[in-house]
Amino acid sequence: MVSTAVITAGGDVTTVLALARFAAHLPDSADDVRVIAADQGLALADRLDLDVDVLVGDLDSVDPEQVSRAVAAGIDVRRHSTDKDATDLDLALDLALAGGARHIVVCDGGGDRFDHQLANVLVAARAARHARVTVVTTQAVVSVITDARELRGSVGDVVTLLPVFGRVDGIATTGLLYQLSDESLVPGSSRGVSNELVAPEARVTIEAGTLLAVQPGR
Template sequence: MEIHLPSLGFSLRKWMDNDVNGVIMILGGRRPSSPLMGDLASLGWDLWAVDRGLGYCRRSGIIPRVAIGDMDSASPSDLKWASDLGIAMDLHSRDKDLTDFQLALKLLAGSYHPHSPILVTGCFGGRFDHLMSSVMTFAHSDLNAMGMVDHREAIFVLRGDERLEMLFHRGAPKAISLLPVTRSRGVTTQGLKWELSGAELEPSFPFSVSNEARSDRIHVGLEKGILLVYVTRG
């Protein structure tokens, strides 16, 4: 599957079992840039707004298929906009055990093909505990977690025997880090300053950080485990 994000200046290819329609979740962290929101909408995937993400959709002129959460960060005007447009609303109390993102993933799991790829935006720029919870939940989910992106940072998820290719059209990123969520075996890279070949990375000692691109095309391969590929433009 290939994804092109012109506003970020890169394209993404991930080798997966099949090519089915995906889902984009807009969370309530740092607001994604308008060009990125346009790129994501142009993919033609279903859009889900999570809490404050509803307002991000409204400001970008994008209509989500679903809005979910306790909506404690959504404005009354955002909620009225969604109601007037007939957007499906899945509302929850603020007094709950799961985060809004976890509720969204749970609902999605019962509604879509298990191989439907999922991209998340609006997840960065806030509290560390929120980000950590979202990343770990996403990486360990039974869903086809593809990645989390905004105009500054991105995290892509590799699980089991998967490969990722990133093509940068407007210069290399500031740093690329490989962060093992579980013991990750057979990690191989191509296009980086410090290459790995069949390496084993441990979550207790994640040393493969702040690598540098030596090509406009970066490959990362994994044989076993769960590995995050983090990219930042600084």
């Protein structure tokens, strides 16, 4: 069993800023870490200098030469039909959870499909029922909260709290400009949008539901 799974998904990111954002959320040690590349995420893993353990997906958007190199390197390749009912990220999350991961970091390189990016965040949020989940994209860091999470950043950084899958109750915060105490938020409400850090670390706790803490960064 592994304690942490790093999943790379999305496009071949080349900008220094985005790569630095991803790298900042990777585990400090390679011990007990499993790296899973979801289809084109193989290119992102290469850019992040990660040793991939498993490549999974229908492999319709990854460079065939990269796949050949992965096979030659002994990477476990799990190819699925293009007619599958799950996204490549969904398959990668299933592998991470089946391997016993207690913390999952999804590095989503995005691309030109907003529907894919939105689906990726929501699919990852579902996995938070079984593990602590963080989604890092080229534009934001999303911490999925099902009980309590610490949020780190610089004073003045934006933090938006968004409920998903239903009502979130018992929300309490410290370290944010607009503090919440035993509050509730419902999907579709803008009340949690554009809060901000007043300290380098904030804490958000909830009693029921699933809450996304979105930090766009500067």
